[in-house]
Amino acid sequence: MAEAHQAVAFQFTVTPEGIDLQLSHQALSEIYLSGVRSWKKRIIRLKNNVITGVYPASPSSWLFVVIAILATMYTRSDPSMGLIAKIQEHLPVSHSMSSQCQAVVSAVLFSTLLWLMLIFTMRLCLKQLLSYHRWMFEQHGKMSNTTKVWVALVRIFSGRKPLLYSYQGSLPNLPVPTIKDTVKRYLESVRPLMDDSKYERTTQLAEEFQGSLGNRLQWYLKLKSLWAANYVSDWWEEYIYLRGRSPIMVNSNYYGMDFLFVTPTPIQAARAGNSIHAFFLYRRKLNKEEIKPSRIPGTAIPLCAAQCERIFNTTRTPGEETDMVQHWQDSDYIAVYHRGRYFRLRVYQAGRLLSPREIEFQIQRILDDPSPPSKGEAHLGALTAGDRIPWAKARTKFFSTGLNKRSLDCIEKAAFFVTLDDDEQGMMGDDPAASLDKYAKSLLHGKCYDRWFDKSFSVVFYKNGKCGINAEHSWADAPVLAHVWEYALATDSFQLGYNTEGHCKGEVDSSLPKPQKLNWEIPPECEEQISKSLEVAQKLANDIDFHVFSFQEFGKGKVKKCRVSPDAFIQMTLQLAYFREQGNFCLTYEASMTRLFREGRTETVRSCSNESSAFVRAFEGGEAPEVCRRLFKAASEKHQLLYRMAMTGAGIDRHLFCLYVVSKYLGVESPFLKEVLSEPWRLSTSQTAVQQVELFDLVNYPEYISCGGGFGPVADDGYGVSYSLVGENIINFHISCKHSCPQTDAHKFGSQIKKALHDIVHLLSSAQPEPKKTETSRPKVKKDQ
Structure with missing residues (x-):
């Protein structure tokens, strides 16, 4: 009830003397600071959108163009070749302005149009430059004159201090390879895998496809490439990931490990305090777009940053036919699992991010909480580990209203998911090699119910201070999450650090409200489905053989x-x-x-x-x-x-995959594509x-x-x-x-x-x-x- 009491901003009672109004200054302060924080984010987003929108120019360059045009006008020359005069003639408010004022306004409008045209031209030039890839095929250490000129031009048109998403509008679209090239490369790739008779049969199928149906499918694919930013990615996400009906645990999700030889602290809550704080520092930099755009190592060539948008506050929600990736605006809390119970842990207080020591204090409160799980709660996470259709039906039937919906929303809208595991993992004991195998299996599937596999990522903190990460695959690929994980590991150990006792540094505000335990009302029918999903997941997990070694x-x-x-x-x-x-x-x-x-x-x-x-x-x-x-x-x-x-963009498989998708939309069968996709x-x-x-x-x-x-x-x-x-x-x-x-x-x-x-x-x-x-x-x- 303490949480409910703190949530009340004011109370009033009717007395013979009138209405007795009692305001909670703490609650009103929280409301005010939350609003300030929200508006700050909006202003930052607006500013970043402007800077990114005019990149590779800068907003200040507009003023330079305006001043330059006005300066030329005062020298009695017309750089617009009569356009400023035309604009002045058609000004809608010309009757209320002096002729000198009209000339200035017309010049500013012309300057703005000229500035926008320059931005468009620069962005188009940068896009054409980034479409050049011959540099990648040159011998190491031997750069042609063409490539040297290209490198210089890329640096000129790239502007200064780009934000995370600055290059997005200048990146080229993925090209569609020709049918002839793809079929030729495919046949070459399967030659060592087939005997002569099978290869001859495959060659015949490929030639028939290339000469007939392939051209028709290719036409639709080229049409899509002209319309969409990427002709592959949306179909890849939907058909390879979201439409899969088997468990995403093991089959789709992947994991990342902690440091191999060291554990910064043996205290579980302290490791969680530093790491969680580091993740939110990364999210703050992400929101401000202060993270440098990723580039090809050793070059100035940028990589697409679109996948970064869904790192935090993202969940894959199940559906009977297809799942959906949902992303929310920033949440100020994380969802925490410990011994069959789920908690909501706020990491912001009075508009500020809690210090690592305060997060450690809150995590320790969860570890020390003696309350038992609600009926049916202990193995609830198994729903996310089993088959997708039963989970989708259970979600609709048992988690769409009331208390269950509120608790599920809390997990799904959290910044990310945290598991406080009672096991000890890492390279340890008399058989360190076997312990690494066990560590990998724990991160990949755990006990099949102590992870929330639908979350964009879940961080696991073990009893001995070791940690790791489990990630859902549909929203992004491993390098994107690895970037966050590297930052968290480095910030935890080299920037935040620990005191001599192994605790996080800093002081604790003991008045922090306790983490809120989530409550559930799970009926027997839902418990039965949880048990079935757990059985499916455990069978899959037990079948996995893992071996990890450091050579x-x-x-x-x-x-x-x-x-x-x-x-x-x-x-x-x-x-x-x-x-x-x-x-x-x-x-x-x-x-x-x-x-x-x-x-x-x-x-x-x-x-x-x-x-x-x-x-x-x-x-x-x-x-x-x-x-x-x-x-x-x-x-x-x-x-x-x-x-x-x-x-x-000259690969084989994504092109063939998209041709297959088009054939399904058209309702036509291709023996060649069917055979390729079934290998x-x-x-x-x-x-x-x-x-x-x-x-x-x-x-x-x-x-x-x-x-x-x-x-x-x-x-x-x-x-x-x-x-x-x-x-x-x-x-x-x-x-x-x-x-x-x-x-x-x-x-x-x-x-x-x-x-x-x-x-x-x-x-x-x-x-x-x-x-x-x-x-x-x-x-x-x-x-x-």
Whole structure:
């Protein structure tokens, strides 16, 4: 009842003497400060919209143009070539102004029109410049004169100090590849996976499609590309993510880990206090658009920032046919789960963000709260972990009115979700390798009811101070969330810090209202559905086999010395490891971004190529090292070419996917597209790159590295592999598969990856000239075992 009492701004009673009115100054102060905060946000948004709207010019440049035009007029020259006089003739209020005033107003109007035309021209030029991608295909360290001129022009037209969304209006649209090119590249990609008869049949289907139905579908796709900002993204979000009716836990959601070797504090509430505060600092910077636009590393080329809009206050809500991503304006609270109970924790008081120490104090209150869960509340989160249709029906039937709706709204509209987990996780104990596997499974699915898988992201804080993050996939891709996660980890450890006892720094306002426990009225019928969803989720979770390991014997530093792309090196390693384990090749998915284009998301790099399979067969067949190195070089160069083509809009799979969607809308069947879209990705891979290297001092603090993150397998009989190259000497791997498939084993595949890493680097290093020995250097002598 304390919360209800604090929510009342005034009370009045009728007495014989009149009305006795009692005002709560604290409540009125809260109302006033909330209003001030809201108006500040509106003003900031308006200001940012103006700055972004006129980019790459600046609002102050308008004044410069006006002054320049007026100055030329006073020199008795007409820069408008008569247009100012025409404007003056048609001024609607000319009869109430002097002729001199009319001339000034006309000049200002002309200047404004000229300024807008200049902005439009500059934006168009920048858009054309950003459509140039030949620089990406040039040899490393060798830049053509054309590219040098292009780089200079991009810098000139990019303006100064861009905001987060400044480049959005200047990014080019994703181009639609030709049917001929896509079919040709597709046939090339599947050649190593098919025997001659099957390949001949596929070629015939592809040629029939290209010569008939393909052109008709392509016409609709080109029409869409002219109308929409991106011809892929909306369909990709809807049909790949939102229309999926299976559980999003494991199948869609992914996770990110904490620091690998250190835990900043062993106190759970303190770690939550700093981290939650850091997330809201990021949201504040996001709202003010103070976050620098992401760019291609080492260049001035911007990436699309559209996905950043839905990081916070976003939830995927279930529907019977399709889900929906809902985004709300900023909320001043988070939803917290602990021991089967849900709480609403406000992180703003009197218009200010609570300090880390105050958030720690509030989190500790939740941890110390002895109240039991409401009837049916303990496993409520399992609804978000099970199949989507039962959850959609239950949401409509049991959570659309009354107390349940208010509590559900509180969770869905929260900035993000927090789980206070009673387990201890991380690299610990007598078997640190096994503990990492357990840690990964905990972040991916937990107990299947202690995460809210529909939220844009959920942060998990463990009893021993370790933490991690679980993210829903439909609203954005992993690099966007990884950017937030890097900021939170760095801010927590290097800026906020802890006192000597491990608590957050600062003082506590003990008058803070307690976190509000959410209440539910869950009928037996709903409890039954919760139990069914939990059963489905637990069966799926128990089937997941995970293996996480940190390979520290060498990293990208040694790979670069071999003059090989680190990503190509890892992909060739995975091809060799898979072939050794399975005895064949498979369709391999590697995620590549298309954020060089407006509203771009991802494209597929088909890493298994004719060149990679030729290298693997030669290497396993015992060919001479010189031959293997030559084939490896050809395979890695082909992989880099495929990656660059995917980034620049010349990929295969998104184009074929959209053609398939158009065919469904038209009600026509294509045997070729049906076969292409039904092919299983038995090896699904992704690299987690560190984006904000400046936040982490790996030279002085090498232990402060994250282990990256991972995801579940895409195919029931395949592997999901996520990897991150940290610093110069560490490669982290996250491998997932299913126990139910007898052909897959995450640990065995991990062993094959380790062996392949050593074998390939030995092959490449043997061709490198040995460093000259100095007089002081001595060869190492092995000790007797």
